[in-house]
Amino acid sequence: MIYLDNAATTRTAPEVVEAMLPYFSEYYGNAGSIYGLGSQSKKAVINARKTIAETLGAQPNEIYFTAGGTESDNWAIKAVYESCQDRGRHIITTKIEHHAVLHTCKYLEGRGARITYLDVDENGLVNLEQMERAIRPDTILISVMYANNEIGTIEPIGPIGEIAKEHGVLFHTDAVQAYGHLPIAVEQMHIDFLSASGHKFNGPKGVGFLYVNSKTRLGSFIHGGQQERGRRAGTENMPGIVGIAVAAERAAAYMDEHAAVESRMRDYLIHCIEGKIPGARLTGHRTMRLPGHVSFCFEGIQGESALIMLDMQGICASSGSACTTGDPGPSHVLLAAGVPEELARGSIRLTLSEENTMEELDMVVESLAGIVEKLRLLR
Incomplete structure (x- = not known):
């Protein structure tokens, strides 16, 4: 073959599988428990958060674990819209985004959002001048993917971040195809939210993360518990979290x-x-x-x-x-x-x-x- x-999707790296296995049958405690077995799991989550943050030039408290890129995209866009409606309802994105972004935007249009879908050129590149002209007083978010999943084009994320910052607009990038394959520095690129998925860089399926700039407001997405600092309820996927951290460390090293x-x-x-x-x-x-x-x-x-x-x-x-x-x-x-x-x-x-x-x-x-x-x- x-x-x-x-x-x-990528093959899960052997060292990732090896790191995950003990968390199925040996270190299986709930990270929210106070006894020793649970504390071991909590420590693993803390270490995983730190590992991923280092690959982005971020802080550990800016990393939130999710079920993958689709959830991360949904969370970033919907939560920004809900928390920023006092400032405006306008979102800018492109016509070539993953459906996790496009369908989320369509969903929000039915709830009062105003969405601008930018054209791209024959290579799939967004026009920076057109993007800047699209910004309005009520623009609250720009969402542009880091690299396109279908045609591979890498967007000018740094300049887009600069434009967003200059106009006081939040910036989200779907980096599912880029993270682990391209160097990303969230602070230098003025990225406020970044989505990633473990199985795209030799990690496990069913786990991803959302980077959230600590200076931004972002509401809860899944309700029902205090996991992920009260913003994303649900028992932590311990094997997945351990696995994505090992995959991230491996990807950065090689x-x-x-x-x-x-x-x-x-x-x-x-x-x-x-x-x-x-x-x-x-x-x-x-x-x-x-x-x-x-x-x-x-x-x-x-x-x-x-x-x-x-x-x-x-x-x-x-x-x-x-x-x-x-x-x-x-x-x-x-x-x-x-x-x-x-x-x-x-x-x-x-x-x-x-x-x-x-x-x-x-x-x-x-x-x-x-x-x-x-x-x-x-x-």
């Missing part, structure tokens, strides 16, 4: 090394596809993109058909976000970037990790070239 869908390897393979794969398959259009920015992210649209084919045929040859890939699998329509990201609807239906995403090899990529290109040719003949 050749696995090229790391943007959907970030430069892994990024260099993945970038070389990414550029090689792009070069080979463009040289081998006619009618292949790279989507996303050619250089300002995630290290292991390759995405193309192929003329004259349906991406879903190609994925089935790749799977039959032992190659795991996708046509875009795993969260929209089963949606027959073309990607909203590609349409927003100006890709024609018919071409957008031929999208394929190949996302690498440091575990892939050049030999595997050669096999993928050969298989993909044959599949595209066959599908075009069947039209």
